[in-house]
Amino acid sequence: EPEVTQTPSHQVTQMGQEVILRCVPISNHLYFYWYRQILGQKVEFLVSFYNNEISEKSEIFDDQFSVERPDGSNFTLKIRSTKLEDSAMYFCASSEGTGTKGFFGQGTRLTVV
């Protein structure tokens, strides 16, 4: 089965530093997403991306966050100046179209110290 891949699997960064989380969605998918899961809490939607622009974002996705599809294969999430509370598991997902099955990556565990 095709899969979404995320790198790195675990990233440790100092507070205030910029981080970029990388994702390679499934090649024929058109919709891309980031979700996050703070340890022990629910999975929360961050942002959806289609046709090279953000289609929806949550209130969590403030000016410190940005997403980009820099080439035909990667989809990145950037956090400009990390805070302790950004520590979480970040999941990338992609889907072929509306209402179709979304595939999740294995996640990147971000630890801000």
Next chain:
Amino acid sequence: GNSVTQMEGPVTLSEEAFLTINCTYTATGYPSLFWYVQYPGEGLQLLLKATKADDKGSNKGFEATYRKETTSFHLEKGSVQVSDSAVYFCALLTAIQGAQKLVFGQGTRLTINP
């Protein structure tokens, strides 16, 4: 707004016991419903789904039926195994301007003892 409420965990059962994890939802329209599973140290995996009322999703011995009248999608398994120990998330899918957005419940941690 759209929301999902799951049975509070953790749930601890003995092997071969019957499992039910309750899930109810609030949504406009007719969302698709999902159960995801997260095994220790791993990411989210789709377990099963149902896209319309009265549909039954099933996989690996797990089942859930989309009940519009009770806005529920309870997860059941007749005989659980130790390997079923994981966190289970109920979710609904909404479509916003062509893109989908999953709304997750808070997760239910399941532990199966041998």
